Amino acid sequence: MLALTRKKGEALVLNNNIEVTILEIRGDQVKIGVSAPKEVPIYRKEVYLQIQKENEAASSAENLEALKQIF
Numbered sequence: 001m002l003a004l005t006r007k008k009g010e011a012l013v014l015n016n017n018i019e020v021t022i023l024e025i026r027g028d029q030v031k032i033g034v035s036a037p038k039e040v041p042i043y044r045k046e047v048y049l050q051i052q053k054e055n056e057a058a059s060s061a062e063n064l065e066a067l068k069q070i071f
Helices: 045-058 061-070
Strands: 011-014 018-026 029-035
Touching: none
Parallel strands: none
Antiparallel strands: 011 018, 018 029
């Protein structure tokens, strides 16, 4: 993991087309802004992990057998 120090108003550029800007620092919370092309999905990590969990459950062997029976 790369750890960087940024101040309010400073930014990072990822992959030449994603910009992450520090908008506000208040106590132990940091508000960030992300500018990226529309085709780049952006999720909070807890949401991303939930999506992955649901995708794994949906593609389980049990569900695949149920789909085969339908068709």
